[in-house]
Amino acid sequence: MNINWFKYSSPQTFYPLAGRMIPWFAWLAAVFAIVGLYISFAIAPTDFQQGEAYRIIFVHVPAAWMSMVIYIVMAGWAAFGLALNARLSAMMAQALAPTGAIFTFIALVTGSLWGKPMWGTWWVWDARLTSELILLFLYLGFIALQSSIDDTRRADRAGALLALVGVVNVPIIYFSVKWWNTLHQGSTISMGAAPKMVTTMLIGMLLMALAFWMYTIAVALMRVRCIMLERERSSEWVKQLSGANS
Amino acid sequence: MNDAWMTVLRRDLLLALRRRSDVATTLFFFLIVSSLFPLGIGPEPAVLSSIAPGVLWVAALLAGMLSLTRLFATDFADGSLEQMLLAPQPLALLVTAKILAHWIVCGLPVVLLAPVIGLQYALPNDALLVLVLALLLGTPALSLIGAIGAALTLGVRGSGLLIALLVLPLYIPVLIFGAGAVAASQHGMSAQAHLSLLAACSLLSLVLAPMATAAALRISVE
Numbered sequence: 001m002n003i004n005w006f007k008y009s010s011p012q013t014f015y016p017l018a019g020r021m022i023p024w025f026a027w028l029a030a031v032f033a034i035v036g037l038y039i040s041f042a043i044a045p046t047d048f049q050q051g052e053a054y055r056i057i058f059v060h061v062p063a064a065w066m067s068m069v070i071y072i073v074m075a076g077w078a079a080f081g082l083a084l085n086a087r088l089s090a091m092m093a094q095a096l097a098p099t100g101a102i103f104t105f106i107a108l109v110t111g112s113l114w115g116k117p118m119w120g121t122w123w124v125w126d127a128r129l130t131s132e133l134i135l136l137f138l139y140l141g142f143i144a145l146q147s148s149i150d151d152t153r154r155a156d157r158a159g160a161l162l163a164l165v166g167v168v169n170v171p172i173i174y175f176s177v178k179w180w181n182t183l184h185q186g187s188t189i190s191m192g193a194a195p196k197m198v199t200t201m202l203i204g205m206l207l208m209a210l211a212f213w214m215y216t217i218a219v220a221l222m223r224v225r226c227i228m229l230e231r232e233r234s235s236e237w238v239k240q241l242s243g244a245n246s
Numbered sequence: 247m248n249d250a251w252m253t254v255l256r257r258d259l260l261l262a263l264r265r266r267s268d269v270a271t272t273l274f275f276f277l278i279v280s281s282l283f284p285l286g287i288g289p290e291p292a293v294l295s296s297i298a299p300g301v302l303w304v305a306a307l308l309a310g311m312l313s314l315t316r317l318f319a320t321d322f323a324d325g326s327l328e329q330m331l332l333a334p335q336p337l338a339l340l341v342t343a344k345i346l347a348h349w350i351v352c353g354l355p356v357v358l359l360a361p362v363i364g365l366q367y368a369l370p371n372d373a374l375l376v377l378v379l380a381l382l383l384g385t386p387a388l389s390l391i392g393a394i395g396a397a398l399t400l401g402v403r404g405s406g407l408l409i410a411l412l413v414l415p416l417y418i419p420v421l422i423f424g425a426g427a428v429a430a431s432q433h434g435m436s437a438q439a440h441l442s443l444l445a446a447c448s449l450l451s452l453v454l455a456p457m458a459t460a461a462a463l464r465i466s467v468e
Contacts, residue, residue: 134418137414137415138415140411141411141415144408144412145398145411148399148402148403148404148408149402154466158466161394161398161461161462162412165394165416165458166416168454169416169419172419172447172450173416176418176422177418179426
């Protein structure tokens with residue numbers, strides 16, 4: 001048996017495959033989101049302590065999960081690209097970064113929207129909030145470095161190295177912030193242990209997480225298609241493609 | 247191998263000695279930034295001594311970062327960096343010599359100047375001692391981590407600002423443990439845990455940062 005593992009590692013073959021996959025992931029994202037939102041808003045019971053305001057966790061928690069997962073996946077693609085010198089891996093890393101940054105931002109904003117009625121302030125220097133903020137900085141650094149280098153090959157490899165350095169640092173930063181937070185125990189209100197969740201709440205949250213996953217894949221594929229066209233614009237297959245379209 | 251290492255170190259120190267204004271800029275920056283805070287906040291000793299650890303550490307962070315862009319830029323411009331890349335000695339090793347020189351030129355003076363500024367902030371004597379110790383243990387990590395950022399942004403437009411964006415988030419653990427050590431001794435607690443963690447940060451970055459810097463230099467120069 002002779003499988004060509006690298007068949008789809010060239011932009012030329014991956015471009016149409018990505019195009020065929022996008023609608024599937026986009027529709028799945030829509031379906032999961034509709035069902036998830038229905039469960040979150042209509043079926044899940046009102047929390048007896050937090051009232052209706054708790055419902056923001058259905059967006060907040062999946063967004064926070066995705067913000068971390070995407071960084072790891074991005075660093076994984078970056079490492080893959082650096083080790084095997086595969087162009088497409090670096091493009092995937094580049095395509096994932098904005099989505100990761102957006103989810104980090106969403107997690108921060110929804111967190112502060114939830115914090116206002118619950119804790120009475122928009123922002124506390126809680127360990128999780130702080131490390132999420134630092135994660136946003138790491139994403140912005142990656143995007144800024146990649147976009148400020150004109151030579152794409154160098155931009156890819158420099159970005160990949162930065163992502164790897166970041167991934168080594170994330171646990172160190174997380175624990176340092178956590179210890180810092182417990183030492184400066186003052187006005188901070190810890191979220192503490194997650195309260196026991198009703199099954200419907202959990203299902204709603206998991207469905208929303210799945211929706212976010214599907215959305216991320218769909219959007220990353222769309223973005224990687226754009227990046228491929230932009231970078232390979234002088235190659236034959238892109239010229240044929242644009243010739244066929246016009 | 248030792249010869250090459252010593253040569254790079256001696257060369258960088260000699261260059262710094264010949265261009266004293268570079269060192270002076272870093273020191274004056276540290277001095278000015280840390281003198282601005284009392285002017286902005288007010289002269290009450292109680293307030294000043296409570297913000298002193300954080301302010302002094304942030305000022306040291308920024309001062310060290312300011313000089314990072316020069317770490318490889320001049321060598322890149324005159325071609326000696328390419329010679330280092332081509333040299334038979336491992337690049338990561340030569341890089342440690344350059345980083346050590348950077349620390350001696352930009353880190354060590356800040357460490358020595360810090361207690362004087364600490365006095366302005368009404369820090370008690372034992373806190374001053376811990377401040378010096380913490381800076382001594384922590385600033386090598388700043389130079390080491392900063393070198394990765396300097397290598398990545400070598401020759402990139404707007405590298406001065408970009409380096410801040412890349413490096414400052416990675417400095418956070420050092421800032422937390424460094425300022426924490428001083429604050430702990432101010433509150434009558436032992437600073438040992440913080441100092442150990444600072445030393446751990448420096449040792450870990452001593453192992454990993456030169457390799458990452460060497461890889462980044464190869465990416466940037468090729």
